[in-house]
Amino acid sequence: MKRQLWAFALLGLLAQMVSLPGSANAQTEASDYGIQEVAEINRLIRQGWLDYEIRPSVAASDGEWVRRVYLDILGRIPSVEELREFTQERSPEKRKALVTKLLYDEEYTEQYANNWTTIWTNVLIGRSGGTERNSLTSRPGMQKYLRDSLARNKYYNEMVYELVTATGSNTPGTDQFNGAVNFMTMKLEEKAAQATAKTSRIFLGLQVQCTQCHNHPFNEWKQQKFWEMNAFFRQTRALRRYEPGTRNVSHVELVNESFQGEGLTKDPDKADIYYELRNGITKVAYPVFVDGQTIDPSGYVEDVIRRDELGKLMMESRYLDKMLANRIWAHFMGYGFTKPIDDMGPHNPPTHPELLDYLGQQIRKKNFDLKQIISWVALSEPYALSSRTNSSNESLDDPLLGESPKFSRFYMRQMRAEELYESLLTATRAHEGRGDYEAQEELKSRWLGQFVVAFGNDEGEETTNFNGTIPQALMMFNGDLVKKATDSNKGSFLSELAESNLNNTQKINHLFEAAFARKPSTNEVKVANQLLIARKGDLTAALQDIWWAVLNSNEFILNH
Amino acid sequence: MSRSSTPKGMSRRHFMSHMTGASAMTMPALAMGNTLLNNAEDLKRRRKSAILLWMGGGPSTMDIWDLKPGAPTGGPFRPIATSGDQQISEHMPLMAKQMHNMSIIRSMSTREADHGRGRYYMHTGYVPNPNIEHPSYGAVLSHQLSHQRPELEIPPFVTVGGGSVGPGFLGMAWAPFSVNSNGQVRNLQMGLEDQRLYQRMYALDLIESGFINQRRGSAASDHQKILKKTLNLMTSSQMDAFKVAGEPEDVKERYGNTNFGRGCLMARRLVEQGVPFIEVGLGGWDNHQNIHATLRDTKLPELDQAMSALVEDLEQRELLQDTAIIWMGEFSRTPRINGNAGRDHWARSWSVVVGGGGLNGGLAIGETNSDGTRVETEPYTSQDVMASVCKGLGISLQTTFTSQNGRPMKIANSGKIIKELFS
Incomplete structure (x- = not known):
């Protein structure tokens, strides 16, 4: 028997040694x-x-x-x-x-759409987009467009085409509402530099923003390319509509208007734009796609709508x-x-x-x-x-x-901050009987706001504090969200678990499965029992301690 | 949030005794930090710090520190004399009285004119590289200077009112601790008796360690290190350093009733507490339009008030010789004024201001040409500024870090010392 075991181990070792290089095939x-x-x-x-x-x-x-x-x-x-x-x-x-x-499955359509709406909203307008005072972006408008599109699994290329070419009002409930416009409404300042940069970057993976001011130091994009892409956006205007009698923006309308060009001759049949090289020389540009395809240079919207042409070129x-x-x-x-x-x-x-x-x-x-x-x-x-x-x-x-x-x-x-938020709700069953989507989003975005740090430049760049540093740890230790998740009052998740007819082991198992999708180890069960003794037999309080520790752990916060 | 930072009735020492005294549940890896308090006075006297005043967006240095009156690109501002051997903008009258303490490096010449890249480069001395994350100067300096303050319980790298650049391969333990300018740190209150918190921490540590032992990568152990720092911070009376509100009214007034002013005041308090690196952010310099009115009416008055107060205050408290001050943004702005009365991004010729911390003040170092479009003397870079700050603070320029993939990296990316700052 002993010898057999030994031989077995040797065999395993050999197999490992033999299979080291090229071992992928050896696996099932x-x-x-x-x-x-x-x-x-x-x-x-x-x-x-x-x-x-x-x-x-x-x-x-x-x-x-x-x-x-x-x-x-x-x-x-x-x-x-x-x-x-x-x-x-x-x-x-x-x-x-x-x-x-x-x-x-229909049961999950809404959750699927909500999750990917969050992901795409952050990509398209950032975590803080639409939260500024008098913003030209309607975050609810952006979200509504995405939710509707994702819930019925609109093809991605159709979505991109719509986002790039959209016209209409940005705010739900207004005339000609088209939430897709929110991708662009805040990106048109300074000759639509952001619209140019973000459209290229998000949908094509091409970073042209550095070439706005100079040829790129180490890739082949030249300054000319930025401005040729930029020329596609120059018929586009974001028009503010005010609440009657006030200076508060009620909504924004994105429109295409004929563009007469920037040249002295103002010839809309060949609506040109100009940019400056670093040596001070001024050059002209017309709409040209990144692959060199050109379009009719007319600035008249009756002749050509430049964003529609851009959308078509992007599709190919x-x-x-x-x-x-x-x-x-x-x-x-x-x-x-x-x-x-x-x-x-x-x-x-x-x-x-x-x-x-x-x-x-x-x-x-x-x-x-x-x-x-x-x-x-x-x-x-x-x-x-x-x-x-x-x-x-x-x-x-x-x-x-x-x-x-x-x-x-x-x-x-x-986990992303949004994932943590939703996961805590799931783990504590707090998602049951929540308010409508808008009300939930409002709560969530207020909570998320504490993690967003702006860099203070015109490109609206931001970063997040939700990155494994002390403020995040403090939030998990002591913040409202975790306080609520570990609440032991009547009717809470923990008190219901404590009062259920499961035995103690099952209750502990439940917490570990809810957070980690696994059962506790022997040591973990042991520490749970020690806590029960420390809490003098108060089961709810002990569960509270365990739950707090579980939620604060690396294993919970990490997608592993 | 007005609360004392230690839980009610619990001193740090008291808390520690619970942590170490309880025998049934001793605390393995989360065993609390350093309680060694010795030679404190001696160390205190020699300890060095640095304050970075970070001007997010890229301020136009030719309207502030290197004026070109009469040049077609010069703009409307006039130069005024200072207490040092340089002239600066007329809209910086309070700083003019402090310039004997500060030197202007007028021959900065860098290559990164994109916000993200410029921010990264000026904070690290390296251009972004997809395969490695470099530590920012804040992480590097706090890493180098921490041994001078074994009693420090709060994070050694603090940023006030803005983002910074992270610790890169030095690890999350050297990440900037970010607070807003009124010094509120969220979620500090635990509302739990210490005994129970400690028991929870014990259970938490057991779960953490179990997961770490499964060899899933450094994210798991990084998390544990942060937990330890967080616990330190929650129980430390040193958190009082963040409370600028308690300063006398005249001091607060001197710094200015602005976020940046409060941030600078907090920086001084943190230096006194022993924090080796503080970054105070002032954004809003990305002036593509209407630049001169914006500078004259808002940006420069706010900057002038707070920065001059900080320099003066540190000098009066005899802290300036041990505290380096660095003023910079990611780049500067085009000499040419654009069609919207603004200036665009420009990195080729610009200024950074430094002083204190063993660096000579009162100088204008280097020169740009008559319209500010070119550097006429030896050009300096982010690395050179940092190498000089390191030397001023007594950090060897031979210091080498090893990135996680085994690449050796010299401190300040082998920058050269700017001689005038020392001769």
Whole structure:
């Protein structure tokens, strides 16, 4: 018997040694669920492991995986019931079934739309967009547009076209309301410099903003390119409409107006714009897309609406599909194929060019259906790996150490502030019987406001304090949100749990499953019992202490 | 929020005794920080600090520190004489009386004219690189100077009223602690008796350590370090340093009733408490339009009042020789005035102001040409400013950090010393 064990261990060791380089094949092939795109992701990512001689991390447990999927698709962790329903299921196709359910089941449509509305709102207008006094952006307007679009799974290219070409009023409830205009209403100052920069960056992954004033020091974009892109936006005006008799902006209307050009001759048939080189020489520009395609230079809206032309040109650009693939990939994997994800110009080559190109092509073939690309990535092998490192990928595949990501493990990251907020509501069942969407958003954005720090420049740049530093830790220790989550008053989550007919072990299990999607360890149970003694048998108070510790832990705040 | 920073009836020492005395639940990794209090007076006398006055948006230095009267690009402002050997803008009359303490480096020449890139470069001495995050000067200096103040319980790198740049590869323990200018720190109140808090911390530490031991990467252990710092801070009487409201009225008035004024006053209080690096932010310099009215009516009066008060106050308290002051933004603004009566981004020729902390005051170092479009003398960079500040504070320029991927990085990115600041 002893000898047998020993031989067994030796065998294992040998297998490990033999399989070190090229070991990806030795692992059991992950399922592709019969989806071609999943198979191709798995193949190309494995190829990278072989090239770098990396052994991938083990597969994540069901609990770990389901927690991720809920966080990344719905923006919150799963409830205990949802967790158990999944882990108790035995079907080999259960992961595919869950992703399908979260994406397509009516029960989840609203949560899906709300989560991605939050994500896209932050991308399009920033965390503070629309919260300034007399802002030209209506945050509710932006959100309404996105929610409606995402709830009925509008194709992504249609959304982009609408955002780039929108006209109408920005505020819900006004005449000709079109929430899509809010992407641009605040970006038209200073000759629409922000509209130019953000449109290129967000949808095409091209950073032209540096070239506004000078040729780019290390990529091929020239100053001319910025102004040629800029020329597409020069018929666009954001008109303030005031509340009668006051100077308060009631809403803003985005319109296209004929543009006569900036030249002395004012010839609207060839509406030109001018910019200055650093040596003081002035140059002329007309609308030209990044790939060199030109349009009719007329400034008359009767002849040509420049933003509509831009929208059409963007639809054909390969940058459009690759940028989407990169963004979705980064959302699920923690890192994109480029860093930053929205800088995909020729100077910044991607880590997996073939895969990026393939995903872009496929999503274009599937009409830019967001739910399809989400399911490909969510069902892929690299997304299902553990965040635990092994000796072969611990340092070779750690982007924090400056290594390029090889996706041989799941990269831990902190929940976004919005995810934490929603997760706390889920974990404490506080989402039941909340007010309507607007009222919830109002509460949430007031809470989020404490983390947003503005940089004080005209580009509205901002950063967040919700980044693992002391203010965030203080908020988790002592803030209202966690106070409410650990409340022990009658009717609260904890008091109901304490009074339920579960036994004590089950109650502790419930807390750990609610927060971590796993059961407690022996030591954790032990400390829970010590706390019960310290609280002199007051179960609610002990649960409160445990719950506070659980919610404040790294394991809770990290998407792992 | 007006509360005392230690929980009711609990001194820090008392709290510590609970932490260490209870035997049933000893605290493993979260064992509380340093209580060594020795040679404090001696250390106090020699400890060095730095204050960065960060002008977010990029202020037009040729309207403030390097005027070009008569040049077509010069703008309407006139130069005035100062207590030092330089002239500055007529809208900085209070600073004019303090300029013997401060030197203007007029031959700054940098390459980054985008806000994000410029902010990163001026804060770190490196251009952004997708593969590595460099530590900001605040993180570097607080890291280097912390040993001089073992008794410090509050974060060594504080930013007031604005964002900064993070600690990069030095790790979250050196991240800036960000407060607003009235010194309110949110969520400081625990409202729990100390015994129970400590028991909760024990349970928390057990869960944290279990997760860290699973080797999932540094994010897990970074979190634990922050928890420890947070606990330190919640129980420290040193938090009083943030309370500018308690200063005498005439002092508050001298600094000005503005956010920046309160921020500068807080910086002085934090220096006295032993915080080695404080960044005070003043935004609103991105003046693409209507620049001169904006500077004259709002920006310069606010700056002049607060900055002059800070220099004067530090000098009177004999803190200036040990406290470096650095005034800068991410870049400056075009000599040319644009069609909207504004100036755009410009990095090629501009000024930074430094003083205190062992640096010579009263000088104008370097020169720009007659219309401010070019540097005429040896050009200086972000690295050179920082190298000089390091030397002034007694930090060796041979200090080398090793990034997580093993790359050696010299402090201040091998910047050269600006000689005039020392001769």
